[in-house]
Amino acid sequence: MKIPDFLVKTYIAIIILIIYLPLVFVVLLSFKSGANISFPIERFTLDWYLKPPTGYEYAAYVSLFYDRQFFAALRNSFTVSIVVALMAMVLVTTTALAFRRRMAGRNFLFYLFLLGFLTPGVTVGLGVNFLFRLLNLPFSFWSAALINVIYVVPFGLILMMARFDPNLLFYEQAAAVLKAPPLMIFRRITLPLIIYEVISAAILGFLLSWGEVIRTQFAMKGIGTLSTFINTQLGVNPLTPKWYAAGTLISAVSFLGFLVFAYLLTKTVRQQA
């Protein structure tokens, strides 16, 4: 009756394969010569990354390195995601610390924060659009960042609350009794003990906003972030390996961020029996 070990392993392997296979193809296609997305791949080339333009190509055929708009969007992406990371770091930390205590409306507030992720992006995007129109506020990377922050915070919150040292409150109380004033307690006890979670929250904020399209589209005008830029470009331009090259670069950033994130998750200050 017991399922044999190799079946267990095969099942998990197939799942991993199914979700990673497409990403492998993205990388493969970005090195393909010729403009068609077709098989077999006859020759691998770096043209889609580096080839100097002749000056007569359509956008879809200009190599990434020479695409000014691509770089502008890249810069926007970094700006937005870094701002999201910093905001998420602060908000997740303060909110998670507050949630440790029993207080009136704690459950309600927790669900409210969760709603930031559970509300469909299009409705949030539309609503923020309404508010900005009503108040005559301009869209900028700030609005793009903030609309992403509410989407990111619940993830960080869950992560941090799940990983909080259950004794943290006791350490703080011990410090208070040992004559540490509140700010000192935060600096010497609380922060050092949750530092990995705090940084993780920032990186998670960066990663989740990095590939977000729907919300950002509603809250940013102009060239937008990489994701919204490529989304627009795909609508009006033919699909060439250039977009796979762009995708490879975007994913490389995501993957690097992910590695740091995963590494931080294995680290913890928490010890003691």
Next chain:
Amino acid sequence: MSARPPKIMNYILLLPGLLVIAFFLVIPLLLTVVISFMQEFSFTNPIFTVENYIEFFTSPQTPTILANTFGMSLLASLVALLVGYPAAYFMAFRIKSIKTRNLIISLLLVPFLIDWNVRTIAWIPILGESGIVNYLLQYFNIVHQPVSLLFSRWTLIIIWLQSNLLFMIFPIYLALSRIDPDVINAARVLKSPPHRVFYEIIFKLSLPGVIVGLTFVFVNTLGDYITPSLWAGGIQVLGLSVANFAANFVWPYAATQSTVLILISLAVLVILFKIVDIKKLVE
């Protein structure tokens, strides 16, 4: 922060988060509901009406849109459950090493973090008419003309599965890994056959995880309108309709549809919150 003046300190800590939530979630959603009852998006001379709702619910397209929206998300959730439950089960009970478990969880996270466009164009070289599958089918003379694999509802389900599987597997895995092995042993000792042990003990105790997983996948796919419009034979879903009307500046009608979308999500969430306490999976 510290131990002493707890209450005030707590509310101070909550303040920044609440401000952002208020300004970028609560007020926008309330505003959407208000605008959905307006004739024009104009607060200088507002005219309130229920016309938009009447129009929406009497439109001949609405039943199809709602059926598509609901149906595809529901299907995606169920497929994710069928695929995800065994994986979660194996991780909780068959994979002993915590490191391996964490590695798998991490690997599941990556597709969710990958840029939305990348996730989408990734499937073209696989399932497209000149993609690898068609190439192989023709190479081995199984078919002679490229077959259209890409634009079907099942493609949509697969794409959604790829990025949402984590949300199904993780909560179930959490729930399963919290089951005390001795509870299962007790059931065995009390003469339960394996399938009864699974259903009476393991499955029932994992239900909170299952429900959280279903809801997360459901709500998450509900908001994605671009993927269905691209892949599933270009089917209309509610989100797409909202975006289209918004793009054409038909604000009140977009608000109406958006409100319906909010209500659907909220209804699902309320049901979830009634059945399980998500916080138990966290704390």
Next chain:
Amino acid sequence: MAKVVEARKLAKRYKGAVEALREVSFEVDENEFFIIMGPSGCGKSTLLRIIAGILDYDSGELYIKGENMKNVPPHRRDVSMMLENFALFPHMTVYENIAFGLRMLGKDKDEIDREVRKMTRLLHIEGLEDRMPNEISGGQRQRVALARALIIRPSVLLLDEPLSHVDYQLQRKFAEMLKEVHREIGGVFMLTTHDQEHGLSLADRMLIMNSGLVEQIGTPTQIYNDPQTLFAARFVGELNTFAGTVEEVSPDAVWVKTEFGTFKARHPAAENARDLVGRRVAYIVRPEHVRVAREDSGQDNRLSVYFNTYYYFGHFLELVFSADAQTRVKSVISANEPFTAKVGEQLTLTWPYTKATIVSKPSVVEGVDIEELIYGK
């Protein structure tokens, strides 16, 4: 003598009701080893946290060295505390943990160094300074936590269940160390425990708590010999209890009619003689005063019982008898004393009336019926 800690009608309400303080008043004198004892959930930990200032109280007053503590944060109180699970900072070495309080007080490096060395010597934890808390044993953690709390030389040292998170042997060792450290350093020590043995052996005075109320305050001998409530009597040691009605009172004795006959007891110091006659009371006698009668030993109280079973504890022997189907009577004798009896054998137990007493209150908690407390529900 000056009161170091003074609590007047302290109260703290919780939604959950457990661990709440209903009304607690007491005073602690200089250099007293004061023990707060009670079952888990009685509010003793809450009380300690309120004194430390890491918890607020709702009403009443708290004074430390005459100063009102309302709204005084913990770092401004002349108090230190060893928390229940020690709460050693996991990211700091043993040295940094012990030095923490002095650093917060802004002492200079040399002084901190000197004091830490003094503490590690006093508590026998030299050589551990550079280790992390997870690299030392449970007993060592316990002493590090004590050193950390003690180093700031507080007027009041609070110890929340310091004996309950280590093995039994370590408990005793640590208890002895505590008493020596107290003698050496002085100051007020306030310690909570649910263990009667630790409580009785360490305390100068003790407070018995139950459901957020004070059952009794007194020296260990006062509480052991002259309990004011049945709850307090039970909490500090084994007890034989009979429900009965007071029949007659003399200046030094009372006679209680029980279903096993009329027993004579010492007149309880706190009770007024005239009020007693006709009252339902619990007649109590501790097992170490109950003896198996040889011939006619001429004692005041005699009870016919059947031998039931015994428990051997090495240095003493606990004998269990049945007076009737429900009522067990215990006698504790030295393990050296000769005793032989068959199970079911009929014997007579006796005890001197000077060693027996009565309590008329089951508990300070309202609504507890004395019969219920004696017989169970």
